[in-house]
Amino acid sequence: MSVFKSGRNICESGLSFHSDARLATSLSAVSALSTDRLDPSMEDRALQPRRTPVVALRLGGLRMSVKFARQQDYKRAIDRLFYCNVIVHVVCNCLCNLFIKGFYQEGYIEISIIDTGGAVDIAYLDFSKAFDTVPHRRLINKLQSLSLDSNIVDWIRQWLSDRQQRVVVNGVYSAQGLVTSGVPQGSVLGPILFNIFISDIAEGINGKVCLFADDTKICNRVDVPGGISQMTNDLGKLKKWSELWQLSFNVDKCKIMHLGRKNPRAEYRICDTVLTSTSEERDLGVIISEDLRVSSQCNRAAGNASRMLGCVGRGISSRKREVLMPRYRALVRPHLEYCVQYWRPYLQKDIDILERVQRRATKMVYGLKEKSYQERLNDLNMYSLEKRRDRGDMIETFKYVKGIHKVEEGSIFKRKQNSKTRGHSLRLEGQRFKSNIRKHYFTERVVDTWNSLPVEVVEAKTVIEFKQAWDRHKAILNKR
Incomplete structure (x- = not known):
């Protein structure tokens, strides 16, 4: 070839x-x-x-x-x-096991278990100098x-x-x-070679193993008979794997998180060391809390964005929109929108924390300080962050429905069968939920909005066409 x-x-x-x-x-x-x-x-x-x-x-x-x-x-x-x-x-x-939960797509926890009153334990495992110790x-x-x-x-x-x-x-x-030992860091081949090396780490594991580079998570439901012992056995198998392949765990950085109100909060060991229990853990740049709320992540994102905005303001003297706004979009706003479809806030206090950063940024533009926030957005041809999150939700839903995101069919959304109501043929079926956390989770919150879209929007051929059709649809709604 x-x-x-x-x-x-x-x-x-x-x-x-x-x-x-x-x-x-x-x-x-x-x-x-x-x-x-x-x-x-x-x-x-x-x-x-x-x-x-x-x-x-x-x-x-x-x-x-x-x-x-x-x-x-x-x-x-x-x-x-x-x-x-x-x-x-x-x-x-x-050889899809190398990629399904590797560098291209990460596994996720079924929040439905927590929504129905179940309990899940997640072990966050960290390899010691992973890329440098591959034999x-x-x-x-x-x-x-x-x-x-x-x-x-x-x-x-x-x-x-x-x-x-x-x-x-x-x-x-x-x-x-x-x-x-080790694969050269900073090289193109290094990550893929490491991913191949750890590709069989999940063999024989009963729980769900999620891999991304050297970040490893193992999840088990523990409110059912044998759940805790299964988690203990899985950790023991991971220890044996690490000894066989000479890739040791950094036990000081390995943590356990207990999810669910009825969680028995069991104690686990790895390499003869008790895993430290944690209420919050940074997972691929997003703070995960044991109550599954997103306030900590919102505070962190707003803090990072606010500090970056301060650096931008001190670093340039010009307050012209053509100078300030490109820097805001490139350096500040990504902090507020990184992976936001997963942790989108639904409490008004969290929404305001994020929006406050953009309010401050638009006030910095010369001649706009005395105008209202909506007037500033109109002058700058911008959306509020909340509207951008609405648009982002629909774009991601479009990618899942159209198969652009390579996931197993039915693993994220279920299609409505034999729908007799008016609407398009790509309608989704929502699931029952008991808690606000599940209600506002991505796979549930987008269903009603997606099902209400007109045919010409959902039947777009490409992502660009969908974005244009969505913008036209929202413009028509705003004029009514």
Whole structure:
């Protein structure tokens, strides 16, 4: 399989592939791997030890020379080509366990268990220096077990072997040390190799295991007979896996969270250490609370955005809208909207905390300070954050319904069957709920709004067409 064909197949499989003109310069040197040929000059360079200095950077950073930058570009281009081949092989051979709960899609907890009065325990596990401690021989064995092309495996083996590092502090170099474990951080191949290495960690586990890079979570329902013992057994199996594959847990950072009012709050151990109970945990940048409320996340998001807005205001003297607003959209607003479809606030106090940041930003624009908030938004051609969340909800729903998000059919939404009422053919079926948390959860709150949309909106062919149709629909409603 050629390198360019591999890249095209990735795009067709729904995975991202960033084309780069610089890849063409490395094609002739790398394409030989598909035809059992290797450029002698490439082979000589591959056999030479790579000596990498670990530099103690100043706060202001370190300038890279042009020569060093070009070397890094060349290495990353090579990494991308092999990254493509590895992913194409994994996808084409249906080795989906590497990706379903890995870098592309994370598993989620069924809130319906909590809504019905159940209890769930979540163990947040952290590997100790995960990317630096992957044993090379065991990694190569796993790559070979995937039936990857032997040339690719050989190249990765040479890429990992004979690496040396030294530490540089104030211009003083330490002695060279041979690197016998770990995947190079900052490389393109590093994350996928690590993901392959831990791909079998969930084998034999009865609970739900969620993986994202080196972040591992295991969830078990504990209000049913045998639930606590099952969680204990699963943690024991994870300990055995870590010992077998020489990837140890950082027990000081491993936590347990108890969800549900009737949770027995059992005590668990891993590596002979009792897991610390926590009421809040940062999970992929979002604060999860044991009561499943989002106030802590709203306060954190508003605080980060407010501090960034202060930096923007102090960093530029101009208050023109064409200067200030692009910086607000690029640097401030992402803090308020990161993963917001998951933690969208429904209490008015939390909504106001987030909106207050945008109110302050629009007041900074020259000539708008004395106007009302809605007038400022109209002048700047902006939506309130609440309206943007409404729009974002519908965009995400469209992606799920149309299959743009690759998830198992019926795992997120259920279609209404034999609906005799008026409306479009893509109507969704809501579920019964008892608590406000479930009522305002993404999969429940969007159902009524989605079902009320006109046919011309939901039958858009692309996301861009849907956004345009949604904006026209809302504009018509606002005029009424």
